[in-house]
Structure formats: C-alpha cells, structure tokens
Amino acid sequence: MNDASLTDVLTFKLSDDGKLLAAFEPCESKPPVDEAAIKMALAKQGLSSLFLYENSLSNLVQQYNSLNESFVLEIGERRDGVCSIHIADDKMTASLTLTPPYGGAPVGLLQIQLALQEKGVVSGIMKNEIEAALKEGYAKERVIAKGLPPVRGIDARFQSLIPEIRERKPRVDEHGIANYRDLGQLIVVRPGDPLMFRTPPTEGKKGRDITGQILMPEPGQDTPFASGLQGVEIDSNAELDPDHNTLLLAVIAGQPKLVPNGVIVEPTIDLPRVDLSTGNMNFDGTINIKGDIKDGMRICASGDVFVGGIVEAAEIEAGGNIVVKGGVIGHSEHSGDSNETPTFNARIISKGSISARFAENVCMEAGTDIIIEEFSMHNHLTALNRILVGKSGGKKGRIIGGITCASVLVKAAIIGSNAGFITKIKAGFNPYLQAQLDKLKLEIDVSEKELEDLKKIIAFVLAHPEKDKNGLLNKALHTREKVEADCTRLHTERAHLLSEMTLAENVQVIVEDSVHCGVEIQIGNSIWKNNEERGKGVFQIVDGAIDFGNIMLSVDRSQ
Incomplete structure (x- = not known):
C-alpha cells in the first residue's frame, strides 16, 4: 500500500474552530491502515504538531476497518501553550508549570507576568528563570520567584583579649643552651588591662515574601557577662553606648582565667610543687605552693609566697610575706675569713615578713620580721624589725652560727652551741x-676633696693675678659655691640617717x-664577746655599754 491510495479514502483537515477532522470515503478496495500510517499522513500535511485525543488514532483505525460508509471523526485539536503559577503555603516561592503549544501560540513573557500578577506575586521575581523556561518551551514547577527570608539576629558574642597561653618551654640562649628552669613568663594582667569584648546581640534583618509582606526577624539572644566575676569590672565608658562592644577590664593584678561568658583574675597561683616541670615562677600576685621548691629554682612574686613543703637551695623573692611550713635547707661557700659573709645558694627576700619552721645555710632578708620556729643554723638573717627564733617559753629556738641582724629585737631560747661555732x-x-x-660617706669624701682642691686653685690665682686666664677665678669660685652646697646637702642627709640609726638604747x-x-653580741657600736656559758637574760645598752641582765626585768618586745 502506498500513501496515494490512502489519501484517496482517508483525508485530514483542520476546521475553522481548530478541530482536527479525519474524513473517510468508501471505495471498492480500501487499503489497510494502522496508527503509524496515519501519523505519517498527518506529518505530510503539516498537522503532526496538533494535539491528538487519547485513543483517537486507535478508534480511527477501528472504524476505518469495520465500516465501509462515509464518516468524519474528530481526533484532535489545535491548542495554545498554557502556563500556571503555584504559590507555596508560606508564600516564599512561586513555581511555573509551562505546557508547550500543540499547533497554537506559545506562552509569552507578558502572559507569565499577568499570571504572577493575578496571584499577587510582586517581590523576588526571577526574570532569568522565566526567560530560561520560555527558551526551553517547557517547565514543571520551576521556581521563578523567591521571597527574602528574615535573618535571625546574631547572639551576643564574647571575644577574649588575653594573649593565647602558649606552652611554656625552656629558654635557649644565644649559644643554643637550654635553661630547663626558665620556661618563660606566665600570662599576667594588671589593673586596667582589657580582658574581653562582649558584642551585643543584633536585631537581625527583615525579610519579605513574594507578595511583598514584610517578615520580622527573630532577634539574637542577649547574654550579659556572667555574674560574680572576680577581679574584673565592666568599662563604664563602653557601657554608656549600647551600640558598641562592652569591655571587661582587670581591676587587680593576677593570672587571667577564661570562664563561660567572662574572665576572672586570680591574684593567686596554686601549684603542687616547683621543679623542672613547672620552671621558675614570676608572677604579679600571690603564689601558693602546696609541696616543695626544688634545688636551683627561683620564685618571684609581687604578693605573698606560701610554701607547704621544704625549700631546698632555691631563691624566693616576694613583695609581701613569705611563709615556709617545712623549712629551708641551702648550701653556702665560706672563704675562711670570719669577717666575710659566705655565699649562699638559698636566698629568701621579702618586703614583708618571713616565717619558717627551720633554716640552714640560708640568706634571709625581711622588710619587717623573721620568725623561725625551731632553729637557725649558719644563716645570714637580716630584718628591719625583729628576729624571733623559737616559741616564747620553749627551748627549741636556737641560733647557731652565722650572722643575725635586726633593728629592734633578736629573741631566741639558745644562742650559740657547745661546738663553739x-x-x-x-x-x-x-x-x-x-x-x-x-655610700654617703664616699660621696662626702669626694666632694670635700674637690672642695679642698678648689680652695687651693683660688688661693693660687689670688696670689698670682697674672695667672687668671679665661676667667679661671670666676669659674673656680662658681664651682666652689656649688660643691659647698653639695657638701651641706650630703652632711644633712647623713645626719638624718644617723638619727634614724640611733636605736641602741631601745633594742634588746x-x-x-x-x-x-x-x-658575739653587737648593739649599735658596742660589742660584747661572750667567753663563758650563761643562762637566760637580756643584752641591752645600759649607761652607754652592753649589759647582760635579768630577763624578768627587761621589757618583752616579742608581742
């Protein structure tokens, strides 16, 4: 069968109202037909782009084969392109479904715009997505409009201003030698140092749905600095302006420690011990050591130092008091000259008081008192107030060897030993x-020597006026006046210091x-060398000389 024979009995045409009609005219021998042959015939007539009804071709084949009389069957139609807009329930998206035309007019941009307008879509329209859909000629729930969701506010934030605490490592000198005792400085802050910024929460950003409705954001959570932070305060200037970061400042010197929503400043460092594992300690505050301080270590604190154990051949320096519960044991080197102070590798220096259970081969210097519970052996003790060895009424307080210096009082149960130290x-x-x-005496000696030389120059020039060249006499007279003033000032300072040194009549x-x-007992400039065993009593100045009297008659200044 060929196409020409099929078109003789079966023809297709498009009606004025756009309907696709198939007309059959019977003949003596009609050729057989199937759906494929019908499609080919439609294509030749340029009608293949039209919309075909469901089962229309199979119905046409059935009637064609079963009837032998004329009939006209509507099998399809011309259809224009169609678009539909779907709006999400939350009104945050609009989706386009675009059906291509069947022989009709395609959907245009204006048609989509009108559809959006009918749905009330006025915001977030994505023109590029619409143009892409029109170019492709087809779309299924393609998003062509998006709302702008609100942006939640940012919660209050905390930013530490404390330098990052790095691992403490041994210092290496220029020769590449590591000092395992010196592990570097601890992080220390001082009053007024900034510690932390608190950035206030933000309100967030407003949003808008595709219908143009404004969407309010959820504000960020406002979290203030934690309550009860110790050693810190909020900068009052920063607090006045809520738009600025809130600043946390240190009010005391100490070690900063980060805590949730804040910083605290601890004026005390707590350590289990001080040895190579901790390194030397240098802290602007108080150091509390529960255990021992090992040989060769060094402690420096602006506040107090508390040691629960024993201090070996180490150094401690404190701006406050020093308390050693377990005593101090050091080593010393003697030159052999009894008038020279030995060199100590254990040094305890305090601007306040020093207390220890015992001390041996130690150099101690206290701004007030030195108090030793049991014994002081071969030490060099210096206190600007009192040195007390042993408890009142007890017999454990011994001072054996060394030099013990105090401005007001030295008190002990026993001084010296049978060994003859x-x-x-x-x-x-x-x-x-x-x-x-x-020091003043040296300065006075230099000034008086200079003054004597000036007097000689002036006397010589007065005796030989012809030698007065370039104003030598005037220069010498001017210099003499200045040196005389310096001498007067130095002598005044020396007299003042001597008055402060006059304590002998009041000390014991x-x-x-x-x-x-x-x-050997020295009070002021008087010296007593004891050459026999004596019992209890008091050394003090009586009638300008040291006297050893009954202890019951003395004034007890130990309280």
Missing part, C-alpha cells in the same frame, strides 16, 4: 641605712635559756 648577733641599727650611710637581745661561748 662563731655566732654573731647584731641589733640596734638598720643594715640598709648603713649601706646608704657608707633576749635569751630565754642560755648563751654559749663564741657568741
């Missing part, structure tokens, strides 16, 4: 004032049990 007790003068006096060395041979 030379034990020196000095009281009645300030050792630091003595150093200043020595109290012995509550006994004094052994080899003990």
Whole structure:
C-alpha cells in the first residue's frame, strides 16, 4: 500500500474552530491502515504538531476497518501553550508549570507576568528563570520567584583579649643552651588591662515574601557577662553606648582565667610543687605552693609566697610575706675569713615578713620580721624589725652560727652551741641605712676633696693675678659655691640617717635559756664577746655599754 491510495479514502483537515477532522470515503478496495500510517499522513500535511485525543488514532483505525460508509471523526485539536503559577503555603516561592503549544501560540513573557500578577506575586521575581523556561518551551514547577527570608539576629558574642597561653618551654640562649628552669613568663594582667569584648546581640534583618509582606526577624539572644566575676569590672565608658562592644577590664593584678561568658583574675597561683616541670615562677600576685621548691629554682612574686613543703637551695623573692611550713635547707661557700659573709645558694627576700619552721645555710632578708620556729643554723638573717627564733617559753629556738641582724629585737631560747661555732648577733641599727650611710660617706669624701682642691686653685690665682686666664677665678669660685652646697646637702642627709640609726638604747637581745661561748653580741657600736656559758637574760645598752641582765626585768618586745 502506498500513501496515494490512502489519501484517496482517508483525508485530514483542520476546521475553522481548530478541530482536527479525519474524513473517510468508501471505495471498492480500501487499503489497510494502522496508527503509524496515519501519523505519517498527518506529518505530510503539516498537522503532526496538533494535539491528538487519547485513543483517537486507535478508534480511527477501528472504524476505518469495520465500516465501509462515509464518516468524519474528530481526533484532535489545535491548542495554545498554557502556563500556571503555584504559590507555596508560606508564600516564599512561586513555581511555573509551562505546557508547550500543540499547533497554537506559545506562552509569552507578558502572559507569565499577568499570571504572577493575578496571584499577587510582586517581590523576588526571577526574570532569568522565566526567560530560561520560555527558551526551553517547557517547565514543571520551576521556581521563578523567591521571597527574602528574615535573618535571625546574631547572639551576643564574647571575644577574649588575653594573649593565647602558649606552652611554656625552656629558654635557649644565644649559644643554643637550654635553661630547663626558665620556661618563660606566665600570662599576667594588671589593673586596667582589657580582658574581653562582649558584642551585643543584633536585631537581625527583615525579610519579605513574594507578595511583598514584610517578615520580622527573630532577634539574637542577649547574654550579659556572667555574674560574680572576680577581679574584673565592666568599662563604664563602653557601657554608656549600647551600640558598641562592652569591655571587661582587670581591676587587680593576677593570672587571667577564661570562664563561660567572662574572665576572672586570680591574684593567686596554686601549684603542687616547683621543679623542672613547672620552671621558675614570676608572677604579679600571690603564689601558693602546696609541696616543695626544688634545688636551683627561683620564685618571684609581687604578693605573698606560701610554701607547704621544704625549700631546698632555691631563691624566693616576694613583695609581701613569705611563709615556709617545712623549712629551708641551702648550701653556702665560706672563704675562711670570719669577717666575710659566705655565699649562699638559698636566698629568701621579702618586703614583708618571713616565717619558717627551720633554716640552714640560708640568706634571709625581711622588710619587717623573721620568725623561725625551731632553729637557725649558719644563716645570714637580716630584718628591719625583729628576729624571733623559737616559741616564747620553749627551748627549741636556737641560733647557731652565722650572722643575725635586726633593728629592734633578736629573741631566741639558745644562742650559740657547745661546738663553739662563731655566732654573731647584731641589733640596734638598720643594715640598709648603713649601706646608704657608707655610700654617703664616699660621696662626702669626694666632694670635700674637690672642695679642698678648689680652695687651693683660688688661693693660687689670688696670689698670682697674672695667672687668671679665661676667667679661671670666676669659674673656680662658681664651682666652689656649688660643691659647698653639695657638701651641706650630703652632711644633712647623713645626719638624718644617723638619727634614724640611733636605736641602741631601745633594742634588746633576749635569751630565754642560755648563751654559749663564741657568741658575739653587737648593739649599735658596742660589742660584747661572750667567753663563758650563761643562762637566760637580756643584752641591752645600759649607761652607754652592753649589759647582760635579768630577763624578768627587761621589757618583752616579742608581742
């Protein structure tokens, strides 16, 4: 069968109202037909783009084969392109479904715009997506409009301003040698140092749905600095302006520690011990050590230092008090000269008081008192107020060997020993004032020597006026005037220091049990060398000389 024979009995045409009609005219021998042949015939007539009804071709084939009389069957139609808009329930998206035309007109941009307008879509329209859909000619629930969701506000944020705490490692010198005791500085803050910024929460950003409705955001959570933060305060200037970050400042010196929503400043460092594992300690505050301080370590604190264990051959320096529960054991090197102070590798220096259970081969210097519970052996003790060894009424308080210096009072149960160690007790003068006096004396000697030389120059020029060249006499007279003023000032300072040093009449060395041979007592400028065993009593100045009297008649200054 060929196409020409099929078109003789079966023709197709498009009606005025766009309907696709199939007309059959019977003949004596009609050729057989199937759906494929019908489609080919439609294509040849340019009608293949029309919409075909469901089962229309199979119905046409059935009637064609079963009837032999004329009939006209509507099998399809011309259809224009169609678009539909779907709006999401939350009105945040609009989706386009675009059906292509069947022989009709395609959907245009204006048609989609009108559809959006009918749905009330006025915001977030995605023109590029619409153009892409029109170009493709087909779309199924393609999003062509999106609303702008609100942006939740940012919660309050906390930013630490404390330098990152790095691992403490041994310092290496320029020769590449590591000092395993020096592990670097601890993080320390001082009053007024900024510690943390708190950024207030934001309100967030408003949103808008596709219908143009404004959507309000959820504000960020406002979290203030934690309550009860110790050692810190909120900067009052930053608090006045809520649009600015809130600043947390240190009000005391100490070690900062980050806590939830804030920082605290601890004026005390707690350590189990001080050894190579911790390194030397240098802290602007108080250091509390539960255990021992090992040989060769160094502690420096602006506040107090508390040691629960023993201090070996180490150094401690404190701006406050030093308390050693377990005593101090050091080593010393002697030159052999009894008048020279030995070199100690254990040094305890405090601007406040020093207390220890015992001390051996230690150099101690206290701004107020030194209090030792049991014994002081071969130490160099210096206190600007009192040195008390042992408890009042007890017999454990021994001072054996070394030099013990105090401005007001030295008190012990026993001074010296049967072994004959030379034990020196000095009281009645300030050792630091003595150093200043020595320095002043050197300055006075230099100034007086210069003054004497100037007087000789002036006398010579007056005797030989012809030698006065370039104003030598005037220069010498002017210099003499200045040096004389310096001498007067230095002598005044020396007299003031000497008045402060005059303590001998008010000081005492109290012995509550006994004094052994080899003990040397110095009060002010007077010296007593003890050459026999003595019992309890008091050394003090009586009629300008040291007297050893009954302890019951003395004034007890230990309280």
